[in-house]
Amino acid sequence: MIESNDLRVDEYFQSRGMQPLDISSLGLEKDNLKPDIAFTDSNNRIFVKIIDSGALNERNVLLDAVMKSVDFLKEANAAYLLLPKLYASIIDGKLFYNHGVGLLTYDKRGAIQEIIKPKIFSQINKENLVKIPxxxxxxxxxxxxxxxxxxxxxxxxxxxxxxxxxxxxxxxxxxxxxxxxxxxxxxxxxxxxxxxxxxxxxxxxxxxxx
Amino acid sequence: MSLDYKQKYSFGADYGTSYFKFGSILCGEEPKMIENRGYFPRNDNIMHNAFGETKDIVVGDEVPLYLQAKEDLTENLIYPMKNGIIEKNNSRAWDVVKTISLYGLEAFEPTDNDFEGFNIVASLSSIAPRYMYEKIFQIYKEINKKRKLIKAATVISQPLSVAIAHKVTTCTVIESGHGNTQVCPISHYPIRNAIVPINRGGGDANSITAEILKDLGYSDLAREEAFVLRAKEKLGLIPVDFEKSVAKAKKHPKKFKNKFKIPGTRIVVELEENTWTRFLIGEYVFDPNHELFTSYFKRGLPKPKDIRIGDLLFKGMLDFGEAIIEAVERCPVELQPHLYRNILLSGGNFCWEQPSIQLKGLATSANSKIKLLLRKKGITNVNISMTNEPQYSVWRGTIIYGYAVPENYNWSWDQLEGWISFD
The missing domain is CATH 1.20.5 (Single alpha-helices involved in coiled-coils or other helix-helix interfaces)
Known part of the structure; x- marks a missing residue:
């Protein structure tokens, strides 16, 4: 089984011109708003929630993950859920489209693929992208x-x-x-x-x- | 209207008899030029049938694409300023003026954010009546209704513009265009009641050239205006003394030989034994009163007529020397020597090639001819100069006028100067 550390998430987003964000410097107080990993393209903040295959064995985990990703949009302009490729085929895409959440999958080698593009929301205050002392x-x-x-x-x-x-x-x-x-x-x-x-x-x- | 704004958006429009010269202050030394004419295409026009073109009036470089039969040209090809004056109710002519004005402004319309319209200086003939000024302002107002291209407008006379372009503040300007000639004394302002208009211009020189070509057997070509113009420029000579020069040429025709070929054609014109007729063209421009011209008038050459337009009498047969004296003598005595000391010749009718050195004493330049005409009448202390690039003088004067006249100087119908604001 592949561990989250082995995923090439940084490589995937950096190859698209984005830079990783230090989550601890984002000033996110509530745990449910903290992503597993975050990036910025200087205009937008993108949060990613990572689910491993073990977690999906429990009921409603996927639904909870989607809802949590929707919560991310209070602090981010876009949100992704990252799942093992195996489970992508059993997911109802409507759930993602309706909430504007993007879907990424990873294979056994950790390679990332975008299945559903997220909606980019512009409502968050850009000043919050980097907290200025x-x-x-x-x-x-x-x-x-x-x-x-x-x-x-x-x-x-x-x-x-x-x-x-x-x-x-x-x-x-x-x-x-x-x-x-x-x-x-x-x-x-x-x-x-x-x-x-x-x-x-x-x-x-x-x-x-x- | 700051100085910066005027340095970017002053615009000159010279409504000449043959050409409309226009452009912004950023043009440099030379404006753009199109023929001052408009064509009213008929509905059965080829362009209309082929492309569904629905233009009411065509101006600029596109005109030749729309032209049809020669008979059609007289009716539908309009030269609005042919005589420097447009009749008040000649709606077609005014429509052409509106179309070429819009054409000129659009050609220079900038995309800069600070653009609020040009400060346009229009130049009209010095004998243009008040209603022409009113019509020009009305046209600019109408242009602005669709899109704001004009911020402020003014109108000045062409001779004043020439004097400005040539940096002379007290002078007599003789502006001779296609349709007429204006003699206008200037002393910081145009002296309006001293203006002498003459109903004779480059078009009349073309007419006698056409008669000469007919006599030489080039009747077909004599109907083509462009060919006649070329022949006039290549063949015409200004005589020092008309009778002596003609006599000499009749005796030694080869000395005055000058055949010319029209580029791109097989046509070659040779005067052979008739080289003396070259002097007819030059003399006719400056003084058409010699009896030799009478036979041409009898055979159909239209004699320049005296015509009255408004309060002004345009004499047809007045020689240029007499016209200058008449104009200067209407000015204060003290000013008169200054007006003779600076005589400026401007306009296409004074564009003559310098005669060859072999013809010295027989053929001369335009300014020497004027000097000779004045000397005959006892005026000797004169200084006559030809404007540089006479076709651009008026436009250059409009640009300086637009740049220098204060923006808060409101238009005055008494002075005929100042700005009409379109803000």
């Missing part, structure tokens, strides 16, 4: 405050710099109409030739003001 949250808040403050300082400095630029142009040209020259100053080197050093830009920018 309290001190990290405090640090993030502090950083946010500092960034906002720096942004305000930067805007003020930019405004002051723009004013200084306009004043400098006015001193050089002995004119007191900043708008006129700022328009010309905004024409870049790669602008079309007909726009460069065009006296009409100054004249037209005064329209409606004179």
């Amino acid at each position: 309290e001190e990290t949250l405090v640090e993030i808040n502090n950083l946010n405050k500092r960034i906002r403050s720096l942004e305000q300082d930067f805007s003020k400095l930019k405004e002051e710099l723009d004013e200084l630029r306009v004043k400098k142009i006015n001193i050089e040209t002995n004119e007191d109409e900043p708008k006129l020259y700022s328009l010309n100053a905004e024409i870049h080197d790669d602008a079309p030739e007909f726009m460069k050093d065009n006296p009409w830009i100054g004249i037209l920018s005064k329209r409606g003001k004179d």
Whole structure:
């Protein structure tokens, strides 16, 4: 008989771009919500319940396992039940489809196969995917405050710099109409030739003001 | 409308007599061009039968695919701006203007999220009456009903646009297109009551070229407008002194020989003993009053007529020198020398090949010809320049206008400037 440790579950999920989750760090308080193994694809959390062939000898074990997998959906986006391949043929698939639980089987060599795809539910809070320690949250808040403050300082400095630029142009040209020259100053080197050093830009920018 | 916005979404639309030139400020030096025309396909059209096409008006590069018999063209192929002016109730012509406007805007419609419509600057003939401005704004409003492509719009005159593109603030602009010529003094603004319109343009030069080709035995080809245009460009010469140049050419025709072959065909045109007729084409553009032209008028060449449109009289036979003097003398005396000192020639009718060095003293350029016409009338201190790439000048001016005029300057019907907002 194959033991659960021999199953190539990690290999199966990792080959699909998922990473194993440390169940103890998920903050799951109730035992019935704890899976045997869990994975994430960075967007979704997937819980897996593993049943070995010995357990299935007892009545209602399969039904209990399905119901437990449904409970997983309170904390996960998708749930799988993993069974020996031998028992897959005697299971009513409707039970899985109705509850959105996925079905995986394993053979004697521990190879995994997906028989029924699970439904992906989006209702759980993604923030719970990785529990962020309290001190990290405090640090993030502090950083946010500092960034906002720096942004305000930067805007003020930019405004002051723009004013200084306009004043400098006015001193050089002995004119007191900043708008006129700022328009010309905004024409870049790669602008079309007909726009460069065009006296009409100054004249037209005064329209409606004179 | 921030400066950043204007740097991205200013749009120019030059409604020329032959071509519609359009494009956004991001076009660079040159706009896109399509012929300023629209075709109204008949229901029995081949495209209609073959593909179930149901277009009411076809514009742009697709037009040749829909054309049918030559007789059909006169009725269904519409050049709305042929004379620079569209009659108020000419609904077909206005429909074409609407279709080409939409065509141009859609060709440049960006997908950026910050796009709220173009700031469009339309350019019309300097003699366009007020109702044409109203119609253009109405068309833009209708375009916006389906999809917001326009944020604000304004209309400026073509000569002002030319002056802007050429960085000259006080000048006289002569804009000569297919249908007519406008002489417009400018001193920071177009001086509207000094504008002199002439009912003569490139189309008239085509007409006399066609008559010359008929006389030479190319009657069939003379009916093909594209062929006549090519012949005019290749054969036409601007005489220094019309009588002397013609006399010289009659005496030494070989000196003026210039046969030309139409690319892609077997057609070769040779003037042989009639090389003197090359000067007829150039002279007719600038001054059609010589008695030699009378015989052509008698044989069916349509004489450019004086016509009145609104308050303006378009003289047909006014020579370009006289027209400039008439326009400048309507301006304040103090300003007049400045207006002569900067004369700008613009438009396709001034696109002539530089004559060869062997013809020096007999054939000349367009600006030298104008100088000679003015000198004959006693005006000497003049400086005449030809615009660079005259076909793009107007569009370039519209782009600068859209970029520079403040966004909060509301449209004024007295000044005919400012923005009409479509927000």
